[in-house]
Amino acid sequence: MPSKKIVPNKFEQFLKNRESLIEQYAKGDLTKEEFIEANYRCINSLDIKPFQKIDNVKKAIYNYQYYNVLAKYYQKKAHDLSRNHEARSDFLEQSNYYYSKKDEVTAKLLRLLDFKGIEAYFVKVKSKNLRKKLFEIVLLDYDNIILHSKSEAILNMLMKENVFINEVRNSLVDSYINQKY
Secondary structure, three states: OOOOOOOOOHHHHHHHHHHHHHHHHHHOOOOHHHHHHHHHHHHHHHOOOOOOOOOOHHHHHHHHHHHHHHHHHHHHHHHOOOOOOOOHHHHHHHHHHHHHHHHHHHHHHHHHOOOOOEEEEEEOOOOHHHOOOOEEEEEOOOOOOEEEEOOHHHHHHHHHOOOEEEEEEOOOOHHHHOOOO
16 A cells, blocks of 8 residues: 655744744845745745634744735835836735734744743844834743844733843844844
């Protein structure tokens, strides 16, 4: 009897592809722009959508990555255009929408974890606009799960739960967040 070949679901394919792209980026085989484009192509080729119900950490992390990829892609598209190009504001609006969806998922994830195993702090950035605004959330009980946000609501939640360290540190993914695209 022939054995059935197990085909990974789209969710697993996306996460495996993302891991591969992160490794390629870390080795210098991909630029930040190429990394963003490749992630976006992956979402489109797999025709994947975010989970409607977030009832576990894996689904929350997947949705975070999904919205993050789209937010960065549309932000990059906007930055590729001149300031007075008519499509630029549409791309920025789409980017902001996906960043807000990412922040919603981040808040759900923090609540799912009951704020346990979390460390958060501001990150050292080159961008003057992001100083003392961009913070990193590290999920200590999970390998390589690092989230970022500028949301004041999330920052306030982290402070209220006493998991925010009010200091500026180097990001665990410093070369990525400080590279322009």
